[in-house]
Amino acid sequence: MSDAWTAYWNRGEAMDGRLWQAQCDFFVSRVRKEIPLGPDDVLLDIGCGRGYTAEALAPELRAAHGADTSLHALEEARLRCAGIPGLTFHLLAPDAYLDIHRLPVRNVSVIFCVSVVQYYKNIGEVRTLIANAKKIAAPGCRMLLADLLVDYNGCLDVAGVLIGGLESGTFCAKLQEVFSGKHRLYGRTRAEHPVLTMRRAELEAVCAAENTRLRFIRRNLTGNRFRAHALIEILPAVNAC
Numbered sequence: 070m071s072d073a074w075t076a077y078w079n080r081g082e083a084m085d086g087r088l089w090q091a092q093c094d095f096f097v098s099r100v101r102k103e104i105p106l107g108p109d110d111v112l113l114d115i116g117c118g119r120g121y122t123a124e125a126l127a128p129e130l131r132a133a134h135g136a137d138t139s140l141h142a143l144e145e146a147r148l149r150c151a152g153i154p155g156l157t158f159h160l161l162a163p164d165a166y167l168d169i170h171r172l173p174v175r176n177v178s179v180i181f182c183v184s185v186v187q188y189y190k191n192i193g194e195v196r197t198l199i200a201n202a203k204k205i206a207a208p209g210c211r212m213l214l215a216d217l218l219v220d221y222n223g224c225l226d227v228a229g230v231l232i233g234g235l236e237s238g239t240f241c242a243k244l245q246e247v248f249s250g251k252h253r254l255y256g257r258t259r260a261e262h263p264v265l266t267m268r269r270a271e272l273e274a275v276c277a278a279e280n281t282r283l284r285f286i287r288r289n290l291t292g293n294r295f296r297a298h299a300l301i302e303i304l305p306a307v308n309a310c
């Protein structure tokens with residue numbers, strides 16, 4: 070991630086709070102159908118933002134951790150969630166955001182990384198993230214990289230944002246996101262530091278190289294039907310005899 074994206078996400082007004090909460094509520098309601106969660110699970114939500122997803126799920130899990138490069142988002146999450154047992158937020162250094170294995174988090178059974186990978190620099194960083202996830206993963210850990218720009222088509226993607234707004238009753242807010250000044254800042258940042266798009270085959274190759282099993286989830290998890298969601302199962306290491 071470039072310094073420009075770090076600065077963008079550290080701005081308080083980077084994204085409307087109600088819209089962000091609504092998107093996380095939508096994600097939580099959908100993801101449960103794909104990834105069963107229970108009292109033995111330990112969740113790490115990478116790029117947790119204001120922590121809505123971890124907050125919603127924490128009461129039913131053994132532990133929930135949110136991690137983000139945005140101090141501003143984390144401060145809000147910590148304030149709002151103070152007192153929720155088993156819920157912890159961690160700052161990822163902007164120059165070492167892939168180092169999730171350095172967080173005080175172990176035996177993670179579920180990893181979410183939702184609407185974050187597009188701010189990575191290249192597919193090699195995705196591979197490093199998966200490699201580091203393996204260092205803190207419990208056996209059979211499920212890692213979800215959601216809202217990916219796989220086989221990307223820009224027009225379809227904007228259509229997906231607006232259709233999603235219609236479906237969730239947040240159309241006006243989405244339209245505002247697309248056309249407001251905030252969005253112009255997003256657009257300027259994006260023009261100078263393009264978001265990461267990838268071919269499906271590239272992600273498949275990365276997952277195979279890291280000895281993980283990849284499956285794309287067809288259900289719409291994030292409100293944009295044209296985004297891709299990769300569920301990566303971290304396989305137990307095979308010890309050489």
Ligand SMILES: C[S@@+](CC[C@H](N)C(=O)[O-])C[C@H]1O[C@@H](n2cnc3c(N)ncnc32)[C@H](O)[C@@H]1O
Pocket residue numbers: 070074078079089092093115116117118119136137138139142161166182183184185188189
């Ligand atoms: C679009 S928001 C998504 C937030 C949340 N995951 C959700 O689904 O609502 C992107 C978040 O990812 C964070 N972020 C961006 N790049 C990141 C990186 N390389 N590592 C960790 N967090 C990152 C931003 O600070 C921001 O909070």
